[in-house]
Amino acid sequence: MYVAVKGGERAIDNAHALLAEKRRGDTSVAELSVAQIREQLSLAVNRVMAEGSLFDPDLAALAIKQAQGDLIEAIFLIRAYRTTLPRFGSSRPIDTGQMSCVRRVSATFKDAPGGQVLGPTFDYTHRLLDFKLMADGEVPEAETAPPRTEPTPHIMDFLNTEGLIEEEEAHDEIPPDLTRAPLELPADRPLRLQSLTRGDEGFILGMAYSTQRGYARNHAFVGELRIGTVPVEMEIPELGFAIEIGEIEVSECETVNQFKGSKTEPPQFTRGYGLIFGQSERKAISMALVDRALRWKELGEDDVGAPAQNEEFVLYHADNIQATGFLEHIKLPHYVDFQAELELVRKMRAEAQTGLQEAAE
Template identity: 80%
Template structure:
């Protein structure tokens, strides 16, 4: 018999009203507005856009405010909103080679054309709390120099000239080749690389970071160099059917990481470097580097490298557990009422105990009789 139980409405309404009050916090303290979050918590906004899989800084900032700074909850809000949007179309593949770079570093070549451009980075800071930020104050303007005029080619293109690194498989350059889309088709395995990259971009930063770290520590060992890390803006172009040509529909900030791994060669391939690739929205470099390492790790099979039992070599393990919204949904549902489920479990445990007790009583009765 199933009995529906009602009666939570008032409690729920009151809980939500209190949530709103707690979100606001002490009314004596000035309220945060969405523009402040967008401008001053930009890296949180970037993470929400990347894992929410929607580039819209204002919406991501709103989601962070609504979720009281719980970024996974904010990502959940963005994913839910995203599903309400009609799909207008898809862009041409963005050309990161002509990115207007705010930052571009290579750990493999010192004197790379275009140079080592540090950008606005936490690297080389001392990680000491800056108490000046607790006081209001003007920030001195950043230094300027003559803008670089030289092109900033991908670092891996130099290795490619010597044939020292594998080439990327070319798709239809016009972008007509349709890559699989996780937002349209459920994930099925084995996944091709395009699908894996989409899943990794959306995947939880912490999970991808840990998977990448595990490969560095020896679980599916692969020693990666950051061939290049670049952050900057690229134009987004889309073919407009009613116009019959492509126009720029906007500009997005991206982080791109290319890693190179030594590859001893196989029966069919000479020794060379292999590639891992990470691409994320906004300035999100920890995520992009992690993604590149995990991408390379999941390519082991197609590269003919020995595949270990390590988690980072296991496509099913990585792809089915990297999405924090799926994980949160399944994990957190167990806090919701399971009264009937649990009652049946209780009944079962009581019955088993009664059976064992009855068995024991019978045994001792038999022993006594003997």
């Protein structure tokens, strides 16, 4: 138990001043601007937006600068900031079918209509350090080709028309929101997806990997992975119609998973789904695998006791701000608490000592 302590004000102020100096580092090296972080460390910015649950690249870059590059600390800053904002409302669900894709690949269909577009990817790089970047390297302009004008429909739609994949039924129920009401179990799929999309990338990746290694294996194929921008539409009450209030970048992953069929369903493929703010495909794929594993009950599958099937285990441990808050608090003063433990151990030892002496006599 944590008991409040008093005092130490000057030491705390000095510690924060020291932190500020450490953050700045060697003053003979130019200072980083927030714009530089936003533009040149964009994948870190994306992670902070996704797990901080707030799409605002400038704020995420500022948080990274303030947190000295500690991304979980940066996410903490964003989470704290977003609680100060009044909420104007909810958007209409974004239509990822209308995405302007910069990347779109399928591991299941070679000749997907709309084509396979690699976009800015680390795939097929050799993972060798590029020492040119240490020098002041000029970047050559990227090549261009005539823009594709054909629509890029979701690849899953093709399986859907044949009835080979489970139907995803559209409806417009108001989804639960774990930022407004505590996460309660059992959680329905919309609540699980909200928890996964803001969950820690490392944790979700580890959970997803465990399913690949055999803990509730679900044989996932990446049916489609797409990254790009979508407009966000919101109904404006004072106007009586919807307008686009902005545009966001998202990563989306749809997996195709084996399913033997059940008493009520014929053999068909099933789906896992991942949708993340920004360019974050590792997280999007991980999210889709974990989403699929958590769906065992609604698909009538067996509970094989795997961690990734355990909704309580996954959802209650996915949030890195909750986790780090509880974990890091144990370093704060616990003097009173520990004093009580100390007394108890001393008393027990004394009793044990007397017991031994009595037995020996």
